[in-house]
Amino acid sequence: MGIQVEALTHIYAAGTPLAKTALADLSFSIEDGSCVAIIGVTGSGKSTLVQHFNGLLRPTSGRVVVNSVDVGAKGADLTKLRRKVGLVFQSPETQLFARTLTEEVAFGPRQIGMSAAKVARVVEEALRLVGLPQAEFGARDPFSLSGGQMRRAALAGVLAMEPDVLILDEPTAGLDGEGRAGLHRFLGRLRAERQTTILLVSHDMGEVAALAGHVLALHAGRLVFDGSPRELFRQPHLLATWGLDAPPLSQLRAMLAQRGLPVADALSLDELTQAILASTAGSP
């Protein structure tokens, strides 16, 4: 189980003068229940990569195996795969269309023919998970919600399918601090309650540091890093060569070191506070 990628290459518009290699020879694997961040600048191939995981794109060459389903194989059951792998695109709020939030979230489950009773259950559950309880929001017009709420409403639409793997493409892009925090709370809840595997496409390193247990970095269609966030943020020069910023906490650490206070590396504010206290403990 999990996701295995072997020598994946994807070329857009192959065989025309506009052919463009988006992914070149990628190999890695992702374990069930992990939270993996896929990072890289715009155009590095992140979005192309994640669209292979539920069969929206097929490999030009190489293999992608998700939950034992070979995505590129002829006759692969992609409909079934798509129910197992929820993909949330950038700005998912643009796909809302129904008159009420309940209708909106029920769209997917009804499409795949769940019974009415089950639809009611998964809709309520999904809305609760994203923090828009049905009692309060169920009858609301989706377009009357705030930006962050609309995004979580669209997320609920995917969650209602009860996927094993949830892929989020830049989930917090364009959200304010409150919207961002709401989304992070939801992701935490999701992992705790359902053990869903989460793939997070992002170029917000703060978010990556806070959420991910593992990081894949893409640069110009190639896999340039495959390891833990701690390992990655210890090498800020690497991030710079790929055009990415170090997370704010790492930047703070670097500044402290420059001014003569070296502290152990940290991924959260608490950790950093402890580290600073530890390294200043001896001195007056």
Place this chain on the structure above:
Amino acid sequence: MFQNSFFVSDRLRGLDSAASRCALETRLSLMLNNLPVGVYIAGNSCIHRLQARTKLILMVWLVVLLFIANRHAWHLAPYIVVLVLLLLAVGLSRIRFSYLFRRMRLLLLLIVLADIPALLFTPGDVTLATIGPAHLYIAGADVAIGPVVISSDGAWFVAGFSSIFLLVFLAAQVLTFTTSPVALAEGIALLLRPLRRWRVPSDELALMTLVALRFLPLLLDEADQLIKAQQARGAEFRKGSLRHRSRTMLALIVPMLRGALRRAGELAVALEARGYTFGEQTMRYETRLRLPDYMTLAIVFLPTLAALFV
């Protein structure tokens, strides 16, 4: 404009090529994804560098010329000259012939299909004997249908109009492959400017053309993205009752319309914020015709005119 209709049919053709491989929804996505967005192929050849006006004038001239030439049956000189000039242009612009041909396949097929009845059933007056009536007895025991006569008029009609279609389409391909949409819109605006005297809003028309050219691929991309997004949350565009399907389509149509309206609104604000006013615009690409432009005009005009009188 007719450019656009070819462009769309081109995309639809992609639908067939991928057909055997995937389910309909995926196919839709693939078709939108694997085809180039926009027909302009950036380059720096001498054909690319010509002013758009030069290319537009020549394009119009070719149409006029070919239709004049068509009035005299079997007067082949103009066609040959035009073909040679177009092949020269393709060669100079460094467009691959194979790519060009792939885009012309559908038109070729349509022409052949339309030609067969025209060839067989165009009545000829006196001239039918010159080709020699082709007798086609379909020999059953008693049933003899025919003879089917191919008249000289019919043959010329088919040859003449097929050539015109192909040559004009080829010219249009060269034009759009080598001219950026912005330059094209500016060229159209400049060529229509004399009409402003009669209150024809030439610059506005050109802007609309540009917006259409620019937005079509964008909207197709958006549709593609939306199809994928709705699929990812369970939409099945192929299965189910009519009621079920119409509901599924709603999940595409509503966000598409919202998106298009939002874009239109944003574009209007952006145009105003940058000081767009109605009336004559300053051109960015279309400056003045230079020596290569005049030379090209001469290289095309002189032999084609001469060919008319040969």
